[in-house]
Amino acid sequence: MAHGRLRVLLGAAPGVGKTYAMLEEGHRLRGAGVDVVVAVVETHGRRATADMVDDLETVSRMHVEHRGIRLDELDLEAVLDRAPTVALVDELAHTNAPGTRHAKRWEDVEELLAAGIDVISTVNIQHIASLNDVVQQITGVPQRETIPDAVLRRADQIEVVDLSPQALRDRLSAGVVYPAERIDAALSNYFRLGNLTALRELALLWLADEVDSALKRYRAEHGIDAKWEARERVVVALTGGTEGETLLRRGARIAARASGGALIAVHVVSQDGLRSPHPETLTAQRALVEQLGGSYHQVVGDDVPRALVDFARASDATQLVIGVSRRSRLTALLTGPGIGQTVIRGSGDIDVHIVSHSQAGGGFALPRPTGGLTVRRRIAGFIVALVAGPLLTALLASTHTPESLASDVLSYQLVVVVVALVGGFWPAMFAAVLSGLSLDFFLVAPLYRITISEPHHLLALALFMVVAALVSYVVDQAARRTRKAARSAAESELLATVAGSVLRGDDAIQALVSRTREAFTLLATRLVEDGEVIATDGPVAGHDADTPSQSMPVTDTAVLELYGRDLQADDRRLLAAIVGQLAVALEHRELVETADRIQPLARADRVRSALLAAVGHDLRRPLAAATAAVTSLRSAGIRLTDADRAELLDTAEGSLDALAGLVDNLLDVSRLQAGVLGVSLADVDLDGVVPVVLDELGLAPGSVQLDLSETVGAVRADAVLLQRALVNLVANAVRFSPDGHPPRIATSAFGGAAQVRVIDSGPGIPADRLDDVFVPFQRLGDTDNLTGVGLGLALSKGFVEGMGGSLDPEDTPGGGLTMVISVPLAQEAEAVTPRASEVPE
Incomplete structure (x- = not known):
């Protein structure tokens, strides 16, 4: 039996039209007489997509019960029995419900392909395993459903369903992608213009890389060694000399003239392990390569021309850029053809550009007769x-x-x-x-x-x-070589020492300044930026601080001042490398400071976006219910019985109570974010707080087990805030506790503090998500949008910490979650009420 063919429609984000394009192709194939069925399609409530499904034959889904919830999954057996020519399978990275034959939908697809059925499927870029972390960095949203790259690369055909970011946002605003209540939150978070632009570029680059890999496989399978100029690949040979910048810029211009051209820089290192005579120059050229959008490589080989040509061929280079020889005519006459001529003879069909530069044709000079000896x-x-x-x-x-x-x-x-x-x-x-x-x-x-x-x-x-x-x-x-090797070893040891200091937690800038003084046996060193001393080592006092022995510019505004002996040329070469590290450290410090300044703004922006989403959706629901109830009560054309009237009044009252509670929570979280939560500490009896909490929640006797210790006396707390924190915790425990396993409240004393444990036996929370439970507007495990806006735990933590206590999550033995409130005992607590500014965010 012939193996089926897999065609995948790849999208940068939800809503670009992958499913619609798949169904369009299904209609086209059916019109051409091909036997096509819809195995599974997720319409997500989109009317246009649902209309496209109506005209195609659809295989009924399999119903799976999981934790009391009915889930519809792909019925693999039914599709295999139907045995169509083409099956349309949406969302290739989907995770199947427990109890089905395969854990992942792509495994179902592989079985369909093995049965000789062609499959057309869809997937988004965020679901590709190798890009999952990159997408999370861009969008801030983790993706748990992934598909291995190897599975996707085995597809016979991959197409990008492309849509410009602004066009996708327009579709989102028009309600084509998500329902109205989710539009504002989506536009403000995942579907930001910058996010969509980055995801689109990621999808196109991934497909371009796949096309390039497919081309290489084809050439390898067919034994094709000749150059195929599918796109220009320009390789620039770097010697470590100052002419490298000229060569790189010329290579970048050559690559830019060819649309999609790639710039590749290579430096050949000799096998004796000796470093380049100018490592700081090579480091600067490597940074320039990255700025120009190219890639940097190092290869080892004593035969430089051969190593260059071999690397160029392995990289599928179309052009090779090298510099004019720095040898004089006399030297060339005596020693024979140089690297350039040898590369040209061995390059074959690779074009070789020999670029002139200021160092070309330098005069011949023997090394100094005494230069290498003491x-x-x-x-x-x-x-x-x-x-x-x-x-x-x-x-x-x-x-x-x-x-x-x-x-x-x-x-x-x-x-x-x-x-x-x-x-x-x-x-x-x-x-x-x-x-x-x-x-x-x-x-x-x-x-x-x-x-x-x-x-x-x-x-x-x-x-x-x-x-x-x-x-x-x-x-x-x-x-000379012995001294150079010793020098290289000393430089490596110095840089390793600096790196070790940073890894041990030392300040990078201070470590570099200190090691500079030690390495060059100077009296003192200091780093000055805009007239302000950033770091210093050694007794600068006693020297003329305005006239250091010598100085090295680090950035446009920073200078490294050296006090003591004059440095030799070799010392200055190493010093230049250290100065480069200092420049990077200063830039990193500036980025960290900028991030610290932006972080509060980012938190405020997230809160603002979530507040807007809450106002647009969660507040609207109780308000709409109350409005509908009052409207019905006031309607003169509707005859209501006393029971109907009472039910409408109860609905209005309950909705308004929920609305008031929601507004209170939103105001409280705003106060927590602003650091102005009012706290009034007093001696509070836990035995009196717990029953009040149960009464407020309206819990029947026995619905919560109590294990209140008699040895716990009064605690130092705010009675109102402690009660509100417990209400939130107990309400969550009741919601997630399975039938027959009621939650439990236990109290105990430990180390001068009282602990209140709210214990449930529910599904619990994964260890990697424990920190997320206290983030505002997070509803882990709640997907029904009927349980508030996800502020309960965030408020509880803020309330408890505002009283000088702590709130920590723990795993319940046997499964579940335990929330532990710790507050000081009355006799142990300090009689000082924390100021509003001391309340943590």
């Missing part, structure tokens, strides 16, 4: 030459024969090599001249005269000089 080693080299030369001459002069001249020459050459290994260039040159003169004066006839009668004597002296130069060059390079 002064002590150079002095030791001269000493070895002065001691070993005369000693060798005396030894050779006493044993010299005409036949031993060759061995004498080699002996002097050995001395030159030893001196070069010890002291480098200048001691080796001195030893070479000294050896040549000694050889001619003491061992070559005529003796004791310096004469060059034979050309080969001059050649011998020249060879001494060449050997000395070559050996000293090798020694100098080895010393």
Whole structure:
């Protein structure tokens, strides 16, 4: 049996028209004579979607009972028995009710596909597993129903049902997506213009990535190695030199000219593990790549041209940008073709751009003869030459024969090599001249005269000089590499120490300033921003604070001042890296301060949005009921019996009471947010508060079990606020307790505080949602919109903490939730009433 084909319609957000597009395709296929059935469609009350379903054959759903609630699910067996050519299955990421064959709807779809049935389905971008956390960061709304990326990528066809963000908001405002009471809250929260724009971009990028992966799979399956210019991919080769910025900007312009072009930067690191000579330059260029919208990569390889070409081919690059060689013409003539020419020969069908820059064609210069060795080693080299030369001459002069001249020459050459290994260039040159003169004066006839009668004597002296130069060059390079490796290790250790200080909780800016002074053995360091000292280390007092030894700009407004010795060039290179870290730390501090300033505004905005939603929906319901009851009572055209009239009066009275309570709660939460809750502390007897709470809730005897300890005396609390907090907690416990398992109220004393436990055996709350129960306008577990606006627990926590107590959730053994109120005992409490400003939010 042939495997069915899966076609998925992907949307950026609810309401873009995925289900409608799926049903339109069903109508088109039916018109073409294809056997199409609707396996399951979620209309969400949208009339246009329901009208599209009416004209298509629909398979009846399966009814599942779960916790007393009837749920309608996809009837997999019925669809398999019907065996259509195409089945329309809405909401691929849907979670099935317990008791069905599969936990997820996409598993049902896989069984349909295995049976040879083609499936057309829908899914939103927020349900893709790899993007779930990204969507939550954008919208602030967690999504629990997800579908693995691998399942979606196995689809034979994925299409984005696209709709501009403003058009979707217009549809929402017109009532096409949600009913009227949910419109304001949706527009103010999930369906903000910025959220929708980001989700739309996320959906398009995910599909673009899937298309790119599909293209790579096709090329791999068909053995296609040639370049396919589906879109431009520009690879820029960075050496770590200052010309990198020029190359990056040129590469970015090339990529920008091609719509959808990608910019990729690569730096080849040698396998010896040594760092780039200018790490701070490479760090800045990496940041520039990210600003230009590209990606940065590092590869390891000693053959730079080959590594570049291999990377470009692996990246499907269409163009490769490299800089003009910095070698002079003489160097190029002596050493052969450089990296550029080698890359061009090996690039094949990849276009290579060689970009000129200010560092091109730099002059050839040997490293400084003494640059890699210390002064002590150079002095030791001269000493070895002065001691070993005369000693060798005396030894050779006493044993010299005409036949031993060759061995004498080699002996002097050995001395030159030893001196070069010890002291480098200048001691080796001195030893070479000294050896040549000694050889001619003491061992070559005529003796004791310096004469060059034979050309080969001059050649011998020249060879001494060449050997000395070559050996000293090798020694100098080895010393340079050793010092560079040691320097790199020291830099890495310093940066690791700084990172460790930050990870241990130290202030990042202070840690960087302190480690700078320690690393460079300075007297003092300090960071100044806009004339204000941000961080300091060491005794700046005693120095001229206005004239530091040297300073390094960190940002446009911040400067790092250094007091003490002058830093060398290598020190300044490392200092530049530390300054870069300081700039990042300052930017992070500024972002944190900005976030702290915005957080209260964000909380106020969330409260405002929720208040608007409550006023638009939750207040409207009791108001509408009371209005309808009063209107019926006043209507002259309706004849009412006494029972009808009493029932309408009860309805009006109950609705107005609910409305008054709701308004009181809204005012209370506003006072809590503003920090102006009035608290009046006094000695309160818990045994007297609990019965009042039960009477206020109208609970029958036995509906709540009481376990009140006789050892708990009076507590220091506000009787009214404590009662209101308990009313909210007990009402929640009663609502969620299953039949036959009434909630329980228990009191006890512990550690100078009285604890009141409200215990239920209901469904409980997941551990990761415990903190959410105290957030205003959260109704965890309530989806019927008939239980208020989700302020009860938030108010209870505010009331209890306003009295100097605490309210904490715990798991009930065996299942359920226990809310624990802790308030000070009267004899332990301080006789100070907290001010309004001390009441926490």
